[in-house]
Amino acid sequence: MKIGRSDSSSRPCRGSEGGMTGYLYADAPEHDWLAVATAGRVLVARVGGDSERIAQVAAAGDATASVQNVLEMLTAKGLSNVGPFALVFWVDGAMRSNGLGVIVRGGATVSVITDDDTVVVSSRGVTTWTEQVIENAVSFTVETGGSSATDQLLPLSQGAAWVSSIRLDNDAPQAVTxxxxxxxxxxxxVPQRPEPTVEPSVxxxxxxxxxxxxxxxxxxxxxxxxxxxxxxxxxxxxxxxxxxxxVGSAAVEEAESDDSDAAAPAAPAASVPAPAQAAAPPQQPAAPTLGDHDGHTMLAADILEARRRAKAQAPAPQAPPVPTAPQASSVLPPSHAYVLELPDGGRQALSAPVILGRAPSVSNVPASVLPHLVTLVGDDISRSHLRVAVEGGTVVVTDLHSSNGTHVIAPGKPPQLLRAGEPTPVIVGTTIDLGSDILLRITEA
Known part of the structure; x- marks a missing residue:
């Protein structure tokens, strides 16, 4: 697969912060690290000369692919076959307001400049990868440790290039203020005209x-x-x-004519009931001259007068009760209300699905958000053994077709073997036995 170089003539991508998403990279003489950039995301992966790996990384340049899709592409053959990479992305499409997401595996490092400090993210001492969300990010640089062919940095808006380093171009054209x-x-x-009155909510x-x-x-x-x-x-x-x-001042009104009162349509009913102590109705104008009348046709003026009399005779409606200010709720969202106790005494919040196993992977694991990966050591533990998530306010556990199975023990109940691949709801206090004396427990946060 031939990798081209994107220059300033490439079609610009509209960034998530209202400006242009632009990058500057150092060209690498050896074709070792490949960078794939798009609006709000850049992936730098070590591919060497593996053409299949190059095609896999290049496919991540699809702007419609989510971060989860990119990770599934990289881990399609298992975590042990995933090479070094660095994935940097705007969280929910907005780096300044929502943060900058960084995922690093292998020898790459990412330096993120914030309003107050510089944060360096690496995966040293980690068997899978390092994942971190950095708030108030201003810029970032991805370093591969390789040599550069030249000291000159080349522009890249979107596309793929062989790089030794790549950083965000803060000098790219920004949004007009x-x-x-x-x-x-x-x-x-226009002089001598009062300002229109606009409701604060509008x-x-x-x-x-x-x-x-x-x-x-x-x-x-x-x-x-x-x-x-x-x-x-x-x-x-x-x-x-x-x-x-x-609404009334925006409409173009026709000039008034002598018979405008007779031709006026019926006034629409108010959508909000009148208060209990309403002001006295204004004095009604004199009845207009009706002209020729056959005695059977009801004119608009007759209808208006009938409605006025009916409204005057109707009792005043009760004033609506004043709603009390709602009390601040102390109840946590369902996904944050539960915690998974780990064998070493640690506690993993179920704010996102959790995948546990000897070498957990996100491949073929459905999830609406990026799951947490927890590595467990044991002879009976499969690579991706168990999934724990909160769905509809209930904790659900799923055995991921493990070799030795998974048992759940509800309070006061005998152990139950989970069906492989079948989500099973559990309650607080349930113990999960994965074998090899590895026990997990569902508790409240």
């Missing part, structure tokens, strides 16, 4: 997306709400800026 976009689209305010929820060079900037409603109220008799104010107005 909110103030700049607001100033560019805001017209001069200001908090209303946003406008302005796309500039494939970047997205959320423009707050406050930036445009200070413009003067435009004239309501035309449509010119609709061009060049978005003006937040009330």
């Amino acid at each position: 909110t103030d700049a976009v607001s100033a560019a689209v805001s017209p001069e305010p 200001l908090a929820e209303s946003t406008e997306e302005t796309r500039v060079f494939h970047t997205t900037t959320g423009v707050r409603a406050e930036k445009v709400s200070h413009q003067g109220e435009p004239e309501a008799d035309g449509y010119d104010y609709l061009f060049g800026a978005t003006v937040f107005r009330t």
